[in-house]
Amino acid sequence: MRKLAYAFLSLHLIALMGCDEDLCMKVHHTSEAEGGCNFVFDDGSVVKIKGASCTDSYVVNDSTKWGVKRSSYQTIEQCKDSVIAYKQSLRNLKNIKVPSEVKTVTIGKQVWMAENLNVETAEGSWCYDNKPENCEKYGRLYTWAAAMRLAAGCNEYSCEQAYPHQGLCPSGFHIPTEEEWKTLIATVGGGDVAGKKLKSRSGWRERGNGSDADGFSALPAGYRYYDGYFSNAGYYAYFWSASQDVNGSYSAYGMYLYYILELASMFNYNKRSGYSVRCLQNSNEEREASLVRPSEAGAANKQNQGSVKDSRDGKTYKTVKIGNQTWMAENLNYKTSGSVCYDYKDANCKKYGRLYTWGGAQNACPAGWHLPTEEEWGTLLKNVGGKETADRALKSRHGWNDDGDGFDNYGFSALPAGYRRYYGNFDTAGSSAYFWSASEYASYYAYYMYLIYHYEDADVSYYSKYRGYSVRCLQNSNEERDASLVRPSEAGAANKQNQGSVKDSRDGKTYKTVEIGDLVWMAENLNVKTDEGSWCYDNKPENCEKYGRLYTWAAAMRLAAGCNEYSCEQAYPHQGLCPSGFHIPTEEEWKTLIATVGGGDVAGKKLKSRSGWRERGNGSDAYGFSALPAGLRDYRGYFGNAGYNAVFWSASQGEDDSYDAYNMSLRYGGENAYMRSNYKYDGYSVRCLQKSN
Structure with missing residues (x-):
């Protein structure tokens, strides 16, 4: 079904463009998805929003890096208002004043702030009970995103950050990771006794004071629930880490201390909660010293x-x-x-x-x-x-x-x-x-x-x-590039004894094969004509001779065209269009190939053919796989990237999206090989894998 909707583009573009209308674009069409709706854009990218109804018009954010919630809007005006609001939040982040001098304490090999952070922000931080005197006493309570100095949407989505992440910390300090908190706990004697040693000697209720053996002086600042209530000042201390929960975008890790116990433990809780922040000095002093x-x-x-x-x-x-x-x-x-x-x-x-x-x-x-x-x-x-x-x-x-x-x-x-x-x-x-x-x-x-x-x-x-x-x-850099290239006369020589061929009885075509590790692959792209769902690049027969054909996922799998829109069950191994004795490789089998030739960082160089790639993108073809840059056909019918890209279907469908399936991709500008999930209606190449007895 076709919808008139608008999309909120990747958020790092917000600061790159001056006019709000550039940031909202129409969705090409929508489709039902389990638990929500898929929004498909003109470039073929797909965004799924959980809980969304495809009967409505939505505006969708296509990026989680900057943490803007994948929100939806009925009109372009609502989208623009959202952009303007976010620009203001960026200005708020820029204008935060961070202290230049703080008390510190050295514990083992780590240098920690010996007091809670008290940097005021425009949003996402509070004094306990909203009383300024509590900020003086305990420091401020921050949401995770505010502590990390990221957009508020990062409280609801996983947001990328480099290590060390400064966040609201002073220059030369950073928000500690989960592992760095664990190092502190281990350094002071382990989780069973660390609470006693880290807690301050006064301020804790019910005889909960600590020994403050190392001068960390943890204060019972309490916390703020994500729904706005303050609680447990005098009883608890919670400190954020920079580490997000790998299984849930709404939560992050931290360290907590409890008034009646001597232990210190790690917790995992809602990022919108308000907790204290302690900063850790960067251990790479040389990095700071190198700043000119x-x-x-x-x-x-x-x-x-x-x-x-x-x-x-x-x-x-x-x-x-x-x-x-x-x-x-x-x-x-x-x-x-x-x-x-x-x-x-x-x-x-x-x-x-x-x-x-x-x-x-x-x-x-x-x-x-x-x-x-x-x-x-x-x-x-x-x-x-x-x-x-x-x-x-x-x-x-x-x-x-x-x-x-x-x-x-x-x-x-x-x-x-x-x-x-x-x-x-x-x-x-x-x-x-x-x-x-x-x-x-x-x-x-x-x-x-x-x-x-x-x-x-x-x-x-x-x-x-x-x-x-x-x-x-x-x-x-010709010297370095030439040194790394295997000469044409030598390329594949080490693997020559593993080369063979297979004849397709259906049309009489013979394909080269090559054994790489324990797997025997076709060393040429499949070129079997189908009634629908396959093409020669640019619809020119000579390109089929050069590159093989480009197939939709359903055509490659020899399934009904509707399987491009729905998850379709298949047994393993699934022959699809492959010759007898061969099958469409799964995602895991592609990963095995990549690992066998040295891993994702170098596999592209070793699998690509020695000629035919644009912009000095040729490979060494070290194993005789001879991947060709056949390009692709997108779901709208446009051909592109011949000479620049090779994309090969796998038999594995996307886990959360019936419109997607996995593929292995190589690019002219890099030596890597990688797996990704794309629209099943796209036209990609096919390499068949011999069935294992």
């Missing part, structure tokens, strides 16, 4: 700076080596079709470089340089200390709005060039920077790296290829 102050920014990396001249137009760009990568230290300003100056003003090209569509960026870099992949951006973020602190380390020291300037620790000097919308308007110059990657997400989307003026973290996301973003070029 603004006046010294880039000095430590000065010896790694250089320049490159673009022979096409004579422009010279600064360069900088960070880790093993050499980057342009300025935005590209080479004119191509699909590139513009911000606001169409030449002065902005001189200031910020040009803004490119994804297509315009593909061949924009000078000889010897290339558009970085998603993985290469990830390597940069890791080299400068991780996503959580990369923002300030990469941003220029001047030019960012609202105190958003960075330290430019490495001389990367990221400029807030803003972006151009696909319909022509420009926005956020001075406030944000977006840099294209060479990596596609789907037919109409590609990955990019972003920095925002009021964030301290940086990350990679994806959006429409028609957006105009900046380009930073990365120097080719």
Whole structure:
């Protein structure tokens, strides 16, 4: 059934876009799901909302990273109001004042705050009984999200965070994890006696005072129920950890002490409850010591700076080596079709470089340089200390709005060039920077790296290829790449004795096979024509000869087309369209293959063919599997990503969604292989696995 609904896009895009209407988009159609409703978007992504009715019009948030609840709205206006409210919450988070000096105590190898945190926030924290004097006495009580300095929606959904997570803690401190609380308990003698040793010597009711043997001085601050009632001051102390419950998005772990007992225990409770916070000093002092102050920014990396001249137009760009990568230290300003100056003003090209569509960026870099992949951006973020602190380390020291300037620790000097919308308007110059990657997400989307003026973290996301973003070029590393490649004459040689073939009696086609570990796989993509549910890429017969056919899940499984919409039972092994003696591999069998060739981080390189992949994406084909970049056909009928992606169906259906099934995916821009779940109506390749006697 088709619905007119709107979707709340990934929340990290909120700060990236200026107008609220960009954040709410129509849902393509909906379908019933167990316990709720599936909302399917134009790009094929699916969001399930528990408790939702498909007879209503909903607005759906498609991201849990930033913790905005997957809310639903009847109208676009309601969606915009939600965006505006969340932007205000981001400003509230930015304006929190964190103390610079706190009492501390060293216990074993850990340095803890010796008093409860008392940082006021705009939402999610309280004085006990709402009396200011109790904040002075006990510190404040915080929801988990407030303590972590995350959006309130993180109290209802699992939200990603790097370690260590500073949250509301002072610089150099972080919210302790569950394991770090356990370390403290073990250090002071174990759970049976730790309560006595950690509790303060006064303030506990009913003779519950402790010995405070190590100076931790835990106070009985009580707590606030998630429904608003305060309780048990003088009797209990609860402290949040940064660790979320792996089995429930609504709860997180913490440590608690009880007035009549000497023990200390870990608890797991509702994130909306109000508990105390104790901060733990970062153990990696060298990380803090390595932060270059603004006046010294880039000095430590000065010896790694250089320049490159673009022979096409004579422009010279600064360069900088960070880790093993050499980057342009300025935005590209080479004119191509699909590139513009911000606001169409030449002065902005001189200031910020040009803004490119994804297509315009593909061949924009000078000889010897290339558009970085998603993985290469990830390597940069890791080299400068991780996503959580990369923002300030990469941003220029001047030019960012609202105190958003960075330290430019490495001389990367990221400029807030803003972006151009696909319909022509420009926005956020001075406030944000977006840099294209060479990596596609789907037919109409590609990955990019972003920095925002009021964030301290940086990350990679994806959006429409028609957006105009900046380009930073990365120097080719041919020596390293060549050293890791198996030469064509040697590739697969070690596995040559395990190669064979199978003839399909139905049409006479013969397929190569290869034994990898204990499994015998077809070494070519299946090319069996069906009456419905299969295609040659771009509907060209020569692509079937080159890549094999693309199948819906139901067609590959040789089941009724309705199985693309419903869970359909099948026995194991399930032959599907495979030749006699072979079957469609399960999710677990794909995982076994990945593990056998070295694990997910390197399997892509070893399974991909030695030729045919775009953008230097060829593999070593170390085992003779010869995975081809056949691309895909999405459920709407669009073909995409030939030369860039290989996706292979498994027989395993999605656990919570009758519209999905698992597949194994390889991408041109990375060496990894990974499993994921996608829409059954999509058209993917098929590799068959020999049945095991």
